[in-house]
Every structure is written in C-alpha cells, then in structure tokens.
Amino acid sequence: MEAFHRIWKKWRHLLIYGFILGLLIISLRLLRWKYVIADQSLEIYIGIVALFFMGLGVWVAMQWFSPQSKTAEETESIPGQEPFSIDEKALERLQLTEREQEVLGLIVKGYSNLEIAQALHLSVSTIKTHVSNLYSKLEVKRRGQAIGKARKLRIVE
Amino acid sequence: MEAFHRIWKKWRHLLIYGFILGLLIISLRLLRWKYVIADQSLEIYIGIVALFFMGLGVWVAMQWFSPQSKTAEETESIPGQEPFSIDEKALERLQLTEREQEVLGLIVKGYSNLEIAQALHLSVSTIKTHVSNLYSKLEVKRRGQAIGKARKLRIVE
DNA sequence: CCGGATTTGGTACTTTAGTATGAACCTGAA
DNA sequence: TTCAGGTTCATACTAAAGTACCAAATCCGG
Structure with a gap:
C-alpha cells in the first residue's frame, strides 16, 4: 500500500494516460460494431475520432513537455x-x-x-x-x- | 500592412495549423472514397487516423507552447x-x-x-x-x- | 515634403511572479 | 517517539510583467 502510494504520486500522469488510452481503444472496438454510430456517416465518425485524438495529443504534450525542456x-x-x-x-x-x-x-x-x-x-x-x-x-x-x-x-x- | 505583419507574427502558428487541418480534412474526404484503403479493414483505418491525429496534436502543442524551440x-x-x-x-x-x-x-x-x-x-x-x-x-x-x-x-x- | 523607422508614452487587459499562511507527509536524529 | 528540516500543495492576495492597440514627436533619406 505504501509502495503503491509512492508510485502513484510519482507516475500518476503516465498511469492516467495509459488508462485513458486503453479506454479509447476499447471504445473504438465497441464503436466498430456500430452500436453507437449506426446511422452516423462514416465521415463524421472519423472526423470526431480525429479531433478527439488530436485534442488528446495536445493534452498529453502539454502535460509531458515543458515548452523548452528538450530543445534549445x-x-x-x-x-x-x-x-x-x-x-x-x-x-x-x-x-x-x-x-x-x-x-x-x-x-x-x-x-x-x-x-x-x-x-x-x-x-x-x-x-x-x-x-x-x-x-x-x-x-x-x-x-x-x-x-x-x-x-x-x-x-x- | 504593418498591422497584418504584427498579427501574422503572433498568430502564424495557428494559421498554419488551420491550413494543415483543412488539408487533412480534404484528405479524409478523398480517403472516404476508398481509392486508397480499398482493402483495409475499417478498424485499422480508424486506428491509423487516431494515431496520426494524436501525433499531430502532440506536434501542435509542442510548437504552440514552445515558439522558441527552433533555434537556428x-x-x-x-x-x-x-x-x-x-x-x-x-x-x-x-x-x-x-x-x-x-x-x-x-x-x-x-x-x-x-x-x-x-x-x-x-x-x-x-x-x-x-x-x-x-x-x-x-x-x-x-x-x-x-x-x-x-x-x-x-x-x- | 513624404514615408519609414525610432522613441516616447498612454490605456486596458491578461498572465506570470511573488508573498503569506497553513497544513500534511516523510525522514533522520535525539 | 518526539522533533526539526525538507518536500509537497493549497488558498488568497498583491505586484510585476507582458500584450495589444493606439498616437504623437523626431529624425533621416529620397
């Protein structure tokens, strides 16, 4: 329990990201069966996925990269x-x-x-x-x- | 002209990203016609789109939040x-x-x-x-x- | 004389920095 | 085990920094 707490405090960001990614992959599989998007056009669906993942990418990058950490x-x-x-x-x-x-x-x-x-x-x-x-x-x-x-x-x- | 230049200096990143996004949306429309992904499964296609846009999101965030990264x-x-x-x-x-x-x-x-x-x-x-x-x-x-x-x-x- | 660049300064606004204070947790030493 | 020092984090506030936009005076070259 102690160890878990320490690890959590240190790496919670990574764990959260991993968890979210896992959730998203599962969601994609579910969506694949068209239970949700039955009458949506494929185009809109893909657009939503693209926008969502781009937002996720932005968020991940904001969390992990300080603006100048590994560059100049x-x-x-x-x-x-x-x-x-x-x-x-x-x-x-x-x-x-x-x-x-x-x-x-x-x-x-x-x-x-x-x-x-x-x-x-x-x-x-x-x-x-x-x-x-x-x-x-x-x-x-x-x-x-x-x-x-x-x-x-x-x-x- | 002066004002335009100032605004350009400040918001060029956003404009460029908007342009790229437009290009990508057009690409998606083209891909929609399955000229390219004719025999790929929808799952793989969506996964590729998701990964690509997440990478794009990361890139956008890195650029947007670190304008000083390009130090020629x-x-x-x-x-x-x-x-x-x-x-x-x-x-x-x-x-x-x-x-x-x-x-x-x-x-x-x-x-x-x-x-x-x-x-x-x-x-x-x-x-x-x-x-x-x-x-x-x-x-x-x-x-x-x-x-x-x-x-x-x-x-x- | 005109146009451009520089210098100066203003208003209004958002963002970042900094202070003060309190609190919880951990660790090592008394 | 208590205690001091270190680390973490929060709230609430003030101060400084920074952005955007504007405008006037000056200077300098064509």
Missing part, C-alpha cells in the same frame, strides 16, 4: 572543455536544499514557474514555495536578480 | 574564441536599436521595469514597449529567457 537550452552544452567550475563553497554557504538547487538551475535557464513544475512533475504552488525560499536565501527579490547572483556566485553552470 | 542561429556562433567579447555580428543580425540594447543590458543586470525607467529617465510604459520589441527580436517570451539568450549570443557583457 539543454542541448546547447558547448563542446570542448569549459573553463567553468561551480563554486562549491559558495553553494555550501547558502545552504540551498537539493530541490532549491534544481529549481534555481531551471530558473537560470529561463524556465517559468509552470515550466519548472512540469519539468519536475510538481505543482506550481510547490515551485513558488521553493522559489520564495530561494530568494530569501539569495537575498534577492526578483527572478532576474536571482539569475545574476547565481551566475556571479558561480553556483550554477 | 544558436548553433552558428559556437566556435571557441576568447570568453569575454561581445559578438558584434550577432548584435547586427538581431537589428536591435540603441535603446533596446540599453534596456537589454539593464534587464540582464536584474533590473525591474520600474528601475530601468528610473535609470533611463523614462516611463514604465516606454520600457514595456522596448522590452516587448526586444522579446520578439530575440524570439523569447519572458525575461529569464531573454537573459539566457543574450548571454548565449554574447550580445551583452
């Missing part, structure tokens, strides 16, 4: 050796928790709170909490300042 | 030079006006719009105008992305 920023890692090193001491002084460091990293990459939430599979509320704590630890008041300070202290790449 | 110019300016120099060519490509460059510089320093307005002795409205134009030229949607892109293109110190 992350694949930019410049070849060769970087003359850059994270200042571990500064990091330690700031006493940032693991989650806060994660969030800070995404903030520096230009993520919005919503995008961070999607990337980490958390709610926006949680992100806001982390961000607020982050700001007070960094002694800043805004996102831009946090980015500047993080780069200056070299606590992010 | 980013791969150009990679070669290794001295780390601290402003890339004049990138600056020229972007066609940023003088004011826009000033504003961008302050944004990267973490200034708020109000602070920028006070620093440049302008109104917040004006700053917002500059910032908006800046974002469309940089092809970003938020402050953090602008900071990241400006640093990546090395158009600010």
